[in-house]
Amino acid sequence: MAPHPWIEAFAPATVSNLGPGFDCLGLALRGPGDTVRARTADVPGVRLLRVSGDAGKLPLASDRNTAAVAVQQLLRHHAPEAGIELELTKGLPLGSGLGSSGASACAAVVAADAALGLNLGATHLIEAAREGERVACGAAHPDNVAPAILGGLVLIPSLHPLRVVALPVPTDLWLAVYTPGHPVATEQARAILPHNYPLPTVVHQAARLGLLVHALHTDDLALLGEAMVDEVAEPARAGLIPGFLAAKAACLEAGAVACTISGAGPSTFAIAPSRERATALLEILEECFTGAGVAGRGHVDTVGPGARVVSAPLH
Numbered sequence: 001m002a003p004h005p006w007i008e009a010f011a012p013a014t015v016s017n018l019g020p021g022f023d024c025l026g027l028a029l030r031g032p033g034d035t036v037r038a039r040t041a042d043v044p045g046v047r048l049l050r051v052s053g054d055a056g057k058l059p060l061a062s063d064r065n066t067a068a069v070a071v072q073q074l075l076r077h078h079a080p081e082a083g084i085e086l087e088l089t090k091g092l093p094l095g096s097g098l099g100s101s102g103a104s105a106c107a108a109v110v111a112a113d114a115a116l117g118l119n120l121g122a123t124h125l126i127e128a129a130r131e132g133e134r135v136a137c138g139a140a141h142p143d144n145v146a147p148a149i150l151g152g153l154v155l156i157p158s159l160h161p162l163r164v165v166a167l168p169v170p171t172d173l174w175l176a177v178y179t180p181g182h183p184v185a186t187e188q189a190r191a192i193l194p195h196n197y198p199l200p201t202v203v204h205q206a207a208r209l210g211l212l213v214h215a216l217h218t219d220d221l222a223l224l225g226e227a228m229v230d231e232v233a234e235p236a237r238a239g240l241i242p243g244f245l246a247a248k249a250a251c252l253e254a255g256a257v258a259c260t261i262s263g264a265g266p267s268t269f270a271i272a273p274s275r276e277r278a279t280a281l282l283e284i285l286e287e288c289f290t291g292a293g294v295a296g297r298g299h300v301d302t303v304g305p306g307a308r309v310v311s312a313p314l315h
């Protein structure tokens with residue numbers, strides 16, 4: 001019998017939290033991401049045949065790899081008799097804070113959905129991809145997978161039931177994104193967070209999240225900068241990222257709209273109103289992190305679309 005055709009899907013890197021939106025706010029980047037090929041198989045269940053671009057660090061086992069776990073979840077709810085084979089190509093560094101595990105899970109569910117002809121809605125795809133996050137870091141947080149599926153800038157106001165709200169993206173929003181060469185495990189970055197916060201901290205954080213949504217709806221970048229202050233995760237995590245505080249201070253001094261940690265870090269991003277300004281901020285980030293002994297890689301990016309099939313359609 002002729003082998004079933006491969007369907008290839010791409011899912012983008014994401015920047016989550018965006019200051020005050022811990023676990024409930026994220027955006028999709030236009031640039032880098034992960035790619036997954038999926039094809040139907042005659043044997044039920046999920047088999048991950050190959051992972052590349054990970055320097056051999058990721059597990060192939062279907063119950064431990066985020067892409068395979070996400071597809072297993074999808075099959076469990078929507079195609080329990082089906083079989084799927086997967087191949088994952090990592091374009092994103094591991095432990096970077098750029099939604100690397102989320103991108104693998106999202107590319108996998110989008111490719112599997114297309115291979116099976118299910119045509120599931122975004123909420124179902126996000127629900128399945130979230131399970132991949134659970135094996136990656138112990139928490140099925142949605143703020144990477146929701147924007148990785150939907151694209152743009154996304155708020156997740158409710159987990160049970162899952163609700164996602166696409167927010168407006170400011171006209172001139174440029175990001176300088178830098179990943180220092182000092183990986184941080186999301187699990188560790190979550191474990192160090194306090195379990196309780198003083199009431200004024202909670203009030204400030206809620207007020208800033210409200211201001212952020214208002215800034216997006218009014219296309220006001222200066223207001224966005226004022227809103228992008230994180231009193232919940234950043235203070236606890238700054239110590240995990242050598243050079244972060246100096247880099248942030250230098251970017252703000254140079255006129256960045258905002259500068260904070262991307263997701264669990266160590267990636268750090270600064271916001272600017274133009275490509276030129278973002279490029280200048282990227283140089284500052286590079287200089288600061290290199291000076292701190294954790295040189296890495298960075299790029300300038302904008303908000304982009306979500307996961308999509310990139311191979312030719314099936315006939």
Ligand code: HSE
Pocket residue numbers: 016017022023024097098099141143144186189190233262263264265
């Ligand atoms: N919201 C999550 C966190 C994102 O900050 O832990 C992890 O990438």
